[in-house]
Amino acid sequence: xxxxxxxxxxxxxxxxxxxxxxxxxxxxxxxxxxxxxxxxxxxxxxxxxxxxxxxxxxxxxxxxxxxxxxxxxxxxxxxxxxxxxxxxxxxxxxxxxxxxxxxxxxxxxxxxxxxxxxxxxxxxxxxxxxxxxxxxxxxxxxxxxxxxxxxxxxxxxxxxxxxxxxxxxxxxxxxxxxxxxxxxxxxxxxxxxxxxxxxxxxxxxxxxxxxxxxxxxxxxxxxxxxxxxxxxxxxxxxxxxxxxxxxxxxxxxxxxxxxxxxxxxxxxxxxxxxxxxxxxxxxx
Amino acid sequence: xxxxxxxxxxxxxxxxxxxxxxxxxxxxxxxxxxxxxxxxxxxxxxxxxxxxxxxxxxxxxxxxxxxxxxxxxxxxxxxxxxxxxxxxxxxxxxxxxxxxxxxxxxxxxxxxxxxxxxxxxxxxxxxxxxxxxxxxxxxxxxxxxxxxxxxxxxxxxxxxxxxxxxxxxxxxxxxxxxxxxxxxxxxxxxxxxxxxxxxxxxxxxxxxxxxxxxxxxxxxxxxxxxxxxxxxxxxxxxxxxxxxxxxxxxxxxxxxxxxxxxxxxxxxxxxxxxxxxxxxxxxxxxxxxxxx
Numbered sequence: 001x002x003x004x005x006x007x008x009x010x011x012x013x014x015x016x017x018x019x020x021x022x023x024x025x026x027x028x029x030x031x032x033x034x035x036x037x038x039x040x041x042x043x044x045x046x047x048x049x050x051x052x053x054x055x056x057x058x059x060x061x062x063x064x065x066x067x068x069x070x071x072x073x074x075x076x077x078x079x080x081x082x083x084x085x086x087x088x089x090x091x092x093x094x095x096x097x098x099x100x101x102x103x104x105x106x107x108x109x110x111x112x113x114x115x116x117x118x119x120x121x122x123x124x125x126x127x128x129x130x131x132x133x134x135x136x137x138x139x140x141x142x143x144x145x146x147x148x149x150x151x152x153x154x155x156x157x158x159x160x161x162x163x164x165x166x167x168x169x170x171x172x173x174x175x176x177x178x179x180x181x182x183x184x185x186x187x188x189x190x191x192x193x194x195x196x197x198x199x200x201x202x203x204x205x206x207x208x209x210x211x212x213x214x215x216x217x218x219x220x221x222x223x224x225x226x227x228x229x230x231x232x233x234x235x236x237x238x239x240x241x242x243x244x245x246x247x248x249x250x251x252x253x254x255x256x257x258x259x260x261x262x263x264x265x266x267x268x269x270x271x272x273x274x275x276x277x278x279x280x281x282x283x284x
Numbered sequence: 285x286x287x288x289x290x291x292x293x294x295x296x297x298x299x300x301x302x303x304x305x306x307x308x309x310x311x312x313x314x315x316x317x318x319x320x321x322x323x324x325x326x327x328x329x330x331x332x333x334x335x336x337x338x339x340x341x342x343x344x345x346x347x348x349x350x351x352x353x354x355x356x357x358x359x360x361x362x363x364x365x366x367x368x369x370x371x372x373x374x375x376x377x378x379x380x381x382x383x384x385x386x387x388x389x390x391x392x393x394x395x396x397x398x399x400x401x402x403x404x405x406x407x408x409x410x411x412x413x414x415x416x417x418x419x420x421x422x423x424x425x426x427x428x429x430x431x432x433x434x435x436x437x438x439x440x441x442x443x444x445x446x447x448x449x450x451x452x453x454x455x456x457x458x459x460x461x462x463x464x465x466x467x468x469x470x471x472x473x474x475x476x477x478x479x480x481x482x483x484x485x486x487x488x489x490x491x492x493x494x495x496x497x498x499x500x501x502x503x504x505x506x507x508x509x510x511x512x513x514x515x516x517x518x519x520x521x522x523x524x525x526x527x528x529x530x531x532x533x534x535x536x537x538x539x540x541x542x543x544x545x546x547x548x549x550x551x552x553x554x555x556x557x558x559x560x561x562x563x564x565x566x567x568x569x570x571x572x573x574x575x576x
Contacts, residue, residue: 002287002291079481079482080481081478081481093481094481094482097482097486116500117500117501117503119497119500120496120497120498120499120500120501121424121427121428121501123431123493123494123497124424124427124428124430124431124497124501125427127427127430127431127434127435127494128426128427128430128431131430131431131434131435132430132434175476176476176477177476178476179472179473179474179475179476179477180473180476180477180478181384181477184382184383184384184396184397185382185397185400189397189400196426197426197430199423200422200423200426200427201423203419203420203422203423204420204423204424204427206420
């Protein structure tokens with residue numbers, strides 16, 4: 001009897017916590033034709049997203065002046081992740097697949113200023129950021145210093161949701177880290193990997209305005225998404241300290257991309273000037 | 285107190301009603317605990333004695349068509365050969381402290397993970413296959429290395445273990461039931477990493493795009509960064525050799541040879557540069573014993 005009661009409460013807590021975080025939409029959102037709907041997790045306190053990938057996608061939409069609106073409810077994609085998009089009734093999960101889809105649908109001429117060799121290098125740097133550096137950042141935030149999430153989410157989520165986020169998402173992130181491989185390394189090894197990745201991006205960027213030269217390319221959306229977290233939103237992390245102390249060109253790079261594509265930055269961060277833009281249509 | 289008595293009574297009744305299940309559970313738990321106690325301690329990695337300043341490379345036995353089933357062992361062994369570092373192989377299936385292959389020991393010190401092993405040896409032996417590259421070129425090479433090892437790799441894992449229904453190469457050397465167990469494990473890893481959430485078409489497209497990027501980076505050059513092989517060539521060759529020689533599915537089987545001839549020739553070039561004894565380092569489709 002006793003074990004039944006305990007079991008019931010445990011299961012109930014887990015289910016409630018998961019429900020707080022993982023939502024499937026009950027009714028379909030009405031999205032106007034010709035407007036992309038970007039489903040994401042919500043604005044951050046010091047950057048327009050809590051996560052690098054929605055920021056990557058939204059920067060891309062702005063870069064190419066694609067009409068779009070945001071849905072900040074945190075609804076997950078068919079692949080169980082976020083962000084994802086909907087366009088003229090079609091849903092596409094995954095940030096890169098979503099961007100590739102829009103390029104085809106809208107006939108976008110992407111990165112015309114890049115030679116095939118440069119496009120190859122751009123791809124390599126995108127994967128460096130998204131498939132390697134990203135995992136070191138997950139480790140730093142969810143495993144090494146989960147208290148940083150309390151600081152990050154203080155004015156963004158209610159306390160119960162912060163608790164659920166840290167523990168439930170943290171549980172899945174740790175499992176992902178192990179499966180992906182990064183989680184098998186020691187703390188020092190993971191930090192060295194992260195530091196080497198940040199240094200490589202900085203060394204390749206050098207004095208250039210954007211990673212591939214004087215004009216922005218698609219890869220800048222990825223790098224900006226990832227590096228914005230490091231520069232502004234990973235307070236107290238080794239990544240943040242290292243970039244500010246040793247890689248000032250990366251900080252300036254983020255500021256440059258921010259100033260170019262996010263003139264409304266302060267309104268899109270959950271600070272004193274925040275203005276909710278849920279379902280607001282951006283047309284250019 | 286009454287509660288404790290109740291619980292004890294419930295448990296005792298259950299145990300006497302289910303003696304076999306109880307014995308089984310207790311026996312398995314005891315065996316598991318004994319096993320965990322037995323394998324504790326670094327000596328249980330199985331580090332062997334080797335001549336001083338000789339690397340011991342712990343990896344899987346020679347594979348049907350390549351020196352190893354895993355691209356990372358081919359990568360690491362290619363690096364040792366190109367850097368002229370004395371080494372010997374231990375192919376007794378000893379897993380690293382991180383549960384994977386390959387790994388090395390050097391003068392008794394173990395290092396798990398191919399990339400960390402290379403960085404360790406670079407520092408210890410003052411080896412630098414990347415000498416001659418500028419800082420920006422090193423950064424570029426680093427990015428391509430990560431693309432191959434952390435992205436392309438998962439496409440290859442998908443095709444090798446999940447898409448190819450009977451995992452031809454693997455079934456030649458690993459019993460079917462172990463292939464089945466490993467498939468389940470790798471499915472979980474693929475899902476965790478993210479690649480496993482995509483469709484076959486999407487994964488194929490990602491692999492093709494990675495190969496296009498490698499091909500564009502190679503261009504007309506002999507090796508990825510110029511006239512001489514560098515560290516990134518070890519990674520690229522590891523991955524390409526597995527794709528070229530060990531793929532038997534209808535999508536990736538001849539993908540490199542048919543769609544990326546320059547990468548195919550590059551693979552042959554690296555094979556000649558680092559593996560003149562290639563034919564002695566595989567089992568020719570599990571028909572002979574590899575001599576090296």
